[in-house]
Amino acid sequence: MAELKRTPLYPEYEKNGAKTVDFGGWEMPVQYTGIIKEHEATRTAAGLFDVSHMGEILVEGQESEAFLQKLLTNDLSRLSPNRAQYTMMCYPDGGTVDDLIVYQLAEYRYLLVVNAANKEKDYQWLKEHQHGEVSISDVSDQYVQLAVQGPKAEAILQKLTTTDLSAIRFFRFEMNVSFTGINESAMVARTGYTGEDGFEIYIEPEAGIQLWRSLLANGASDGLQPVGLGARDTLRFEANLALYGQELSSEITPIEAGLGFAVKTDKQEEFIGKDVLKQQKESGPPRKLVGLEMMDKGIPRTGYKVFAGEEEIGFITTGTQSPTLKRNVGLGLIKTAHAVVGEEVTVQVRKRLLKAKIVPTPFYKRS
Incomplete structure (x- = not known):
């Protein structure tokens, strides 16, 4: 069995009482004090996440924009330096x-x-389609990535820097941000994967370890806690943020997953998958991702089948008891004809068919 990869912050996990698991070939913390506690801390105060397992790929050169426009679903012409964009890469079938x-x-x-488990695949996909004056480099080893998320995230991070963080708007970022007592500067982006306000910080590995310690020390009085993958998943799920391998996959298109806002089929460039995605946008996809709330007692777990009467209409992509709402809810990919809010369906939980109803998403939206 291949040895699990570890981020530079691995030695800090044990100091904070982490329980680790195999996550896509990485030994990562699933929890520190407990998933529910960490979830609530992020919703009410702030959570600190090590997301250094994510992949970073640098694409540069005179024809880099033209190249990426043919690989990515969103419209890069809308970007300018210090701006970020959520997007997808697709196969020809969408x-x-x-x-x-x-x-x-x-x-x-x-x-x-890019997603940690997909980094090699993504890098190869980019290299396979490389053309013109474009350089593609895997620079993942050059970064530790930390996320500070929650209503107190800005106040906590502001203690450590003179950069005005309030000036960094959503999906914007600043380069060369300095932190007290740390020699290396960082890239700080107002992005995240929790449904809360917050920042993702990209910094050189050794400095990342120092910053992790400094944040925990300076943020403790504001309720900052280290948070593992367990709560990261429940947080993103409540906010209806897709997880690759569940809400998105080689078999699921961005339109089916409800991510049409990041698929610009009106851009001039012919990107991979455009024809199929354009047709799905205009005529509607065969399946849609919907929210489900259980009416009977049971939790709709990933992979459970969904029925309308005796007809199997889809499956659960993610489901749990929502820590915020205290209700058993799930996301299901089902036939479009049945994707109507208020419609009742059944979910096969082990050998029982339990009643559920289709509800609006996201389940949680910060006020």
Whole structure:
């Protein structure tokens, strides 16, 4: 069995009482004090996440924008330096290679932040389609990525820097942000994966360890807690943020997953998968991702089948008892004809068919 990869912050996990698991080939913390506690801390105060397992791919060169416009579903012409964009790479049949964030660092210079388990696949996909004056480099080892998320995230991070963080708007970022007592500067973006306000910080590995410690020390009085993958999943699920391998995959298109806002089929460039995605946008996809709330007692887990009467109409992509709402809810990919809010369906929980109803998403939206 292959040895699990570890982020530079791995030694800090044990100090904070983490329980680790295999996550896509990485030994990562699933929880520290407990998933529910960490979830609530992020919703009410702030959570600190090590997301250094994510992949970073640098694409640069005179033809980098033209190249990426043919690979990505969103419209890069809407970007300028210090702006970021959520986007997808797709196969010719519309299935998803990966979902990612692209940061425009400078003219002709882009940083693609991709899912950890997909990094090698994504890098190969980009290299396979490489043409013109474009350079593609895997720079993942150059970064530790920390996320500070929650209503107190800005106040906590502001203690450590003279950069005015309130000036960094959503999906914008600043380069060369300095932190007290840390020699290396960082890239700080107002992005995240929790449904809360917050920041993602990209910094050189050794400095990342120092910043992790400094944040925990300075944020403790404001309720900052280290948070593992368990609560990261429940937080993103409540906010209806897609997880690759569940809400998105090579078999699921961004339109089916409700992510049409990041698929610009009206852009001039012929990107991979455009024809299928355009047709689905205009005529409607065969399946839709919907929210489900259980009426009977039971939790709709990933992979459980969904029925309308005796007809199997789809499956659960993610489901749990929502820590915020205290209700058993799930996301299901079902036939479009049945994707109507208020409609009753059944979910096969082990050998029982339990009643559920289709409800609006996201389940949670910060006030």
